Amino acid sequence: MELFFSLLINGLATGMLIFLLAVGLTLIFGLMSVLNFAHGGLFAWGAYGGVWIYSLTESYMIGVAGAIITGVILGFITEKLIIKPVYGDHVQQILITLGYMLVLGELIKVVFGPNQIAVSPPELLRGSIEIGELLIIKYRAFIIITGIFIFLIVNYILKNTKIGLIVRAGVIDKEMIQALGVNINKVFLYVFMTGAALAALSGMLLAPYAGVIHADMGMEYAILAFVVVVIGGMGNVTGSLLAAALVGISGAFMAYYVPELSLATNMLLMVIVLVFRPKGLFTIRG
């Protein structure tokens, strides 16, 4: 039982990190059908930017804020310079974002050096708490809480504000929204920046969890985020949360029991979903 819960928490924590990456991906795709292959690069930049500020100020919270700001700025630049010039051309978009991913990864090596950087959690989040028999590592609990908190905020914005309404409507029918006089490009810029900020936050949260950061860390998580976005359904935030939890937990259990197959199971899940239910397991109704 102890093992079960510990694996469950482990998986949930990973799932939340993937979820934060997937939120941006899924909304960006849902709104503009742009599949951002550079999302992993934004994730890695968030980790490096945040850790750099964390080590400068020695305050974890400022580091997290730094990561988010890095994400927002990078998101703005990316949307303006990379995504906007190739709006509407899917082939170019796919090709360009993958190339941009390469550039982002290499730029990290230029700015921060090619070596791994070790990161430890802040004083407050070190060690673990005991609940009865159960030992919970504090930092994992922190990640899970942050993830759920972000989900609630995103969900609140989507459900209860005007911009959220526009985003939700845009995912279902983009042309209709434009016909109603909404400047969808502007909305898309905001969504892109938010997505980038969440990706950066995810990278920063991962840093002390993984212990080290390196320039190529983005790809591995980006692929998991793709899996999640596919399973959860493009444009569906709640679906992404459920799918992320599923992928994280199944990954944790598989890694413990059959480590050889841990990645393969997730991949297989994605292939099955894509082949039989290309719109995802959790579809949105208009």
Place this chain on the structure above:
Amino acid sequence: MRVSYENKLGSIIFLMVSCLLIVFPLVYEDRNLLIIFTQIFIFAIFAMSYDILLGFTGIISFGHAMFFGIGAYSMSIFMKRFEPEMLYVFLALIVGVFLSAIVSYVVGLLTLRLKTHYYAMLTLALANLFYVGAEKWRSLTEGADGFTFRIPDFLRERVNFYLITLVLMVLVYFALKLFIQSPFGKVLVAIKENEQRTESLGFNILYYKIIASIIAGILASIAGALYAISLRFVNTSVFSIDITLDALLMTIIGGVGTIIGAVIGSGVIEFSHYWLTSLVKLHWIFERWIIFFGILYILTVMFFPKGIVGALTALKRKARHEKKHDQSDKMTG
């Protein structure tokens, strides 16, 4: 008509340069240059195979490294487990080709129905699966450390291997040219231009796409096998996304959908790679040479989607157009 003329011109220049390259090692002895040229030929084969997908069928695969890696590993494992003899080299090639054909058939059957986004994503993920698989299956691959192996004496001779790769590249070039001009190739181009229309004309799109991806997979596997021979070493990096990116850079910068563009791209990238890394002494930023290519690649996708070959053709066409104008001006004036 003009297109076919330019097409022929490209092939003629290609053949002439290839003939020059055959005599090159006889007149000029430079081991480094020989190795660079061999690399160029190998990657030209790989990039040409990718051009079949990206340039002619309009399939964006981010998992082409899969087939490269399969070829490289089957060659390396054969050379390590058996005697380094030519017989086994051929056997390894056949096994690699066979495996790639099966993998590309299965992958194609599962994924080629999907739209571009999903296909790109899925192939990226599958290639990653192979990468992780190679890392985990240490008894066979020795993971990221990799292993060295011996190759037949005949191939150890740099000049021999240089000539073999050169001839193979020329053969692949003309075979693909013929393939593209065949009725089958015409259907592929039609699929790229307008998938729905081709389908409504009664062509089975999936069938054509799968055949195209099998051919591309087989050629990539051959390139991978040659690559392994050239290094006499293999590790998991042959499955990495960097290999796919190499093919992307070469085809895009050279010129998509031209075959010759892939060869030019391979030459440009390998040479500038060599040149840029030699500049490291001047400034450490040249160690990160790939960044220049990344930026160049982005700019190419944005402004010259047809690459070097496309830009040259446009220039020439423009020049010819102006000439015609001049003549007609003179005539009227």
